[in-house]
Amino acid sequence: MTSLTLFTPAGALARAGNLKRAAKRLAQFGFEVETDTDALARHQRFAGDDATRLAALHRIADAAPSIALATRGGYGMTRLLDQIDWARIARSVEHGTRWVGYSDLTALQNGFIARHKGLSMWAGPLACDDFGRSDAEGGVDEVTRDCFLEAMSGALEAVGFREPTGGFDGLEARGRLWGGNLTVLCSLLGTPHWPKVKGGILFLEDINEHPYRVERQLLQLQQAGVIDAQAAVLLGDFSGAAKSPLDRGYGIKDAVAALRARTKTPVLTGLPFGHIRTKVCLPVGGMVELYVQGREAIVGWQSDPRLAHAGHDHHDHHHH
C-alpha cells in the first residue's frame, strides 16, 4: 500500500468533517492514510503556532511517506520559510516522498526548488478542497482525482489542454517547471526563497484577485526580468474577483494583453490549474517539454524512471 500523510501547514481547518471525508475517500482510492497529529491544531487563524506547523513539516519529512498531501492552503507558509530545514525536506524527496498541494503551498514548493535543483514537489490538489467535499458541496472532480492518482503512481507523464488563441501553433519549449499561485509566488521576490529559474516554464494562477492586481504582479515579474528569462509562461485560472463599475470593459484579457505587449516570451492561457474544481498535477521543479499543435498544448515530462524500467503503463492526461 502507498502511504499518504495529511497535514495542515498554513491556515486552520474550520471543520473536522471535510478532513475525515477526505481521509476516507483517499483510503477508498487505495492509500494507507495517516493524519498528522496536529492537522486540526488551531492558533489564531493558523493550524497551530509557527513552531507547531514547522515541527509537523519536519516530522513528515523524517517519516518520508510516499505522499505528503496538504489539507488546505490559506496563509501561513511564508511565516515558516526562514526556519525550514530544507535539507531535511530534501532527504524525504530523495527518499521518494511526493509533497502535494497548491495555493499557499506555492511558497513551500518554490522555496524548496530555490535550494534543491533537480528535485521536485507536486502542484496538485489539496485534500479538503478537492477530496473532502460532501456531495452537496460538489463531491470529487473525476479528472482531478484521476490525474492525482496517475501522478502519485508515477505513471503520469503529460497533461494537455486547449490553448484558446491558436496563436502558438508549432511552439516547442523545454525548461524547468515552476510557479503556482501568483500572489504567493510574488511574495517570495527579493527573498532567499525565490527560485532564480532561467529558461524555465512558469505557470501561474490566482483566485479572488481583481484583473488589475493580477496585471500589477505580472508586470512586476516582467519588470524584474523574470518573464523575459522564461521559455514560456502558462496561465491557469484567474477567477473569483468581483467586477468594479470602474472597469469599463477592462478584464483579465486586458491584463494578459498588457503582459504580452511587454515580452517576447510566449504567454499561453488555458492551463487547467488553479482554485477551480478541475485541476491537473504538475511537477514543480521538474524538467518539462511544452508542445503546441494548433490549439492543443501538451506539457510533458519523463515519468518516474523506476516505474519506466518496470514497464508500468504511462499516461497523458487531457482536459478540455
Next chain:
Amino acid sequence: MTSLTLFTPAGALARAGNLKRAAKRLAQFGFEVETDTDALARHQRFAGDDATRLAALHRIADAAPSIALATRGGYGMTRLLDQIDWARIARSVEHGTRWVGYSDLTALQNGFIARHKGLSMWAGPLACDDFGRSDAEGGVDEVTRDCFLEAMSGALEAVGFREPTGGFDGLEARGRLWGGNLTVLCSLLGTPHWPKVKGGILFLEDINEHPYRVERQLLQLQQAGVIDAQAAVLLGDFSGAAKSPLDRGYGIKDAVAALRARTKTPVLTGLPFGHIRTKVCLPVGGMVELYVQGREAIVGWQSDPRLAHAGHDHHDHHHH
C-alpha cells in the same frame, strides 16, 4: 501666486464633479490652479491609455508648476515606470516642482528616488479624494488641508503623532524617508524601480488589505533584508479589510507583532497617513529625523532652505 497643476496619472475619474470642486477649493486656498488637458481622459479603467498618461507626466514636468497634484490613485502608474523619462521629472523637481499624492503615486515617488538621491516628492493628499468631496461626502479635513498648505509653502518642517505603545521612549533615528502604500511598494521589489535605501525611515500604509495580506508583505520585506536595513519603520493606517470568520482573533496587531518578532528595527505605529481623511505630508526621499519622547513621536526635516534664509515662519504639525 503659486501655480498648481492637477493631473490623473492612473485610474480614470468616475465623475468630473469632484475634480471641479477640488479645483475650486484649491483656488480658494490661494493657488493658481490649472487642470491638465487629459485629467478626465478615459481608456478602460485608466485615465487615458499609457501613452496619454505618460505624455501628461512629461508635459507637467516640462511646465514645472510649483505643485503637481494628482487627482486620484487607483492603478496605472506601474504600467508607465519603464517608459518614464526620469531625468525630465528630476529637472522639474530641481526647478522647484512639488509632486504630491499617495496610494498608486507610491510607484512614481519611489521609482523617482530610486534614481535621484537627494531629491524628493511629497506623500500627501490627492485632489479629488481630499479636496473634492462635497459636504455630504465629508468635505475637507482641516488637518489635511493645513498640513498640505504648510508643506506646499515650504514652511512645514515636522509632523508629530501619538505612538500608542509607549515602548519607544528615547528613540532617535535619522535617515532617508521612503515608502508609502505597502502593496504598491512591494510591486516594485526586484525591479529597477526599487529604491535600495539603507538606514532609512520606511513608512507604510494600506487600504482594504486583510491583516494576513499585510503581514505577508511585511514579512516579504523582512525576508528580503529591507526591514533590518532600516533605522525605523513607521506604520500608518491599515484599515478597510473585511474580517473573516477564520480570523479567530487574528488582526493587524498580530501582523505587526509577527514583524516585530523578526527584526530589531523599531516598528512604530500611529503615523497619521494612509487612505484616511486626516493625513500629513511627508517628503519621500528627504532626510528626516525621528524622535520619540514617551508616546510623542516627531518626524522632522529641514524645511526649504530658501525659505529658511528668508526668515519664514516654520511649523510643525501635531496630530493626535
